Amino acid sequence: MKNSKTRRNFLLTTVAMASGIVGADTLANHTSGTPSAIMPERILGLTGVKVPILGLGGAGTNTPLDKSDKEREAVAIIEKAIALGIRYFDTARSYGASEIHFGKVLPTYRSQIFLTSKTAKRDRDSAWRELESSLKRLNTNYLDLWQLHHVSFHEEIETIFSQSGAIKALEEAIQQKIVRFAGITGHRDTKVIAEGIRRFPFHTTLIPINAVENHHPDSFIQGVLPLAKQQNLGVIAMKVPAYGKLLQAGGLNNIQQALGYTLSQSGVHCCIIPADSVQQLEENVQAAISYQPLNIQQLAEIEQRTHNIWQESTFYRAWS
Numbered sequence: 001m002k003n004s005k006t007r008r009n010f011l012l013t014t015v016a017m018a019s020g021i022v023g024a025d026t027l028a029n030h031t032s033g034t035p036s037a038i039m040p041e042r043i044l045g046l047t048g049v050k051v052p053i054l055g056l057g058g059a060g061t062n063t064p065l066d067k068s069d070k071e072r073e074a075v076a077i078i079e080k081a082i083a084l085g086i087r088y089f090d091t092a093r094s095y096g097a098s099e100i101h102f103g104k105v106l107p108t109y110r111s112q113i114f115l116t117s118k119t120a121k122r123d124r125d126s127a128w129r130e131l132e133s134s135l136k137r138l139n140t141n142y143l144d145l146w147q148l149h150h151v152s153f154h155e156e157i158e159t160i161f162s163q164s165g166a167i168k169a170l171e172e173a174i175q176q177k178i179v180r181f182a183g184i185t186g187h188r189d190t191k192v193i194a195e196g197i198r199r200f201p202f203h204t205t206l207i208p209i210n211a212v213e214n215h216h217p218d219s220f221i222q223g224v225l226p227l228a229k230q231q232n233l234g235v236i237a238m239k240v241p242a243y244g245k246l247l248q249a250g251g252l253n254n255i256q257q258a259l260g261y262t263l264s265q266s267g268v269h270c271c272i273i274p275a276d277s278v279q280q281l282e283e284n285v286q287a288a289i290s291y292q293p294l295n296i297q298q299l300a301e302i303e304q305r306t307h308n309i310w311q312e313s314t315f316y317r318a319w320s
Contacts, residue, residue, distance in 0.1 A: 037289045039085055042269045044114075045234030046203045047181050049144070051114050053263055053270045054288035055088025055236070056081045056281070058098035060274035061243055066096035073277075074101040080278045082109060084285045090206075090236075090272045091138070092118035092149055093130045099137035107139040115140065118149035118185060119166065122159040127169035131178070145204060146173060147183035148196070152320035157195055167200060187239060187316050190223030197227055208316065209237035209268055211246055211261040211302050215310035216317065221265060229267035237262045237271035245313040251306055256287045261302045264294040 039052040056078070057065075064070030065077060078101060081089075089106060091098040099117065106113060115138065119130040135141060148166060151157065160166045173179040185206035186193040193207060205228050207220045214221050228235050241247055241258045252258050255273075262271050275281035294302070306313065 039285065039288045040291060044204065044236075044269050045228075045232050047145075047234050049114060051088045051270050052085060052288070053291060054086060054259070054284060055090055055114075055270055055272040056086050057238070057272040057274035058089065058091030058102065059095040060276070062276045063274040064276075065101060065274055066098040068097040068100075071097070071101060071104075074098075075105055076278055077275050077281055078102060078105040080281055081275075081285075082106075082113075084282065086285065087112065088114045088116070088236075088270060088272065090116050091134075092120070092147075093134045093137075094118075094120050094149065099134055103137050103139040110140055114144045116145035116147065116183070117143055118147040118183075119169075120149040122156055122166050124164050124166060124168040124172075127166040128172075131169065131173060135178070142177065143179050145181045145183050146170060146179040147185050147204070147206060149185055150188070150320065151184055151186045151192055151196055152188040154192055154195070157192060157199070160196070161199055181234075183234075183236075185238075187220075188318070188320055190218050190220050193220075193224050194227055197224070197231065197233065202233060204234035204236060206236040206238055206272075208239035208314075209235070209262050209265055209271070210240050210242055210313075211252060211258060211306045212242060212310040212313045214303055215307060216314050218317075225265065225267050235268050237265075237268050239316055240271050240273050242313045242316070245309065245315070246306060248309065251309050251313070252302065254287075255284055256290065257302055257305075259284070259287045260291060260294050261299060263291055264299060 039054060041050045041052050044051050059066040064073035089102060091102055117134045119127045121127040121130050148160060170182050181203035183204035183206060184196045184202050187208045207224050209221060213219045240262045241255060246252045246258050262268060273284050275284060
């Protein structure tokens, strides 16, 4: 493996996009698609960065964003997201062609967006290799947030935090200013994510916060969110509509209810949702623009609506 100085030079000289290209256009005047209303923003916890409450997720069952044969559709969604005011973009090295598609559009706006990726590797050297690959694919020389991806088991925690664990790569990348902030993500076991948060001063956590989580006996809303709030971690919510499961017959009426429930949870700063099409992206953005915090009664009513579908809608809890 390269030493730190060599690695830093390698990244700075091989990444295609340098800072000089940033600013060719701006988010404000990109296209006529800029909405007349602006999405609410929140400060993302310890990062101190203000982000819109909705970000674009880079992978999903039907989205073109991670499909290698859907470049044209993926680029259209990403460009539209920029035009609509989205500035938070989420991807991962393991998300198929997602980083590549993002890397075709986002470099021009690099100084104006919050770009995140993830590594599923648990040892230092493998994590470093994934980071180098992610930067090349994204055409950038730094990430705003790099996250340990889908941490699911206690054994992984022990490996990550060992002397040769992935946490070393994360620390080194921050020291070398290749990564600004550190995060941990997971959707399987709340105790594992809570343990990770206790062991390291992460800046953010990405966890499932939606209208069925409180029905689960190991709810992330109860098991992780209070701890994250106590430590002022930036909390990014995922699985907001549970891949559309919450919008099925007998569930919620629309994305407004799903997004409203998630963003009304105390301690949540923003959420990420992928889009299957430009039209769906526009609907998601409109829901974010019109978002109003829900009161206790409204939250309870939404939970009641999802009581009979929670088991099938939390299918992601089995993933690792």
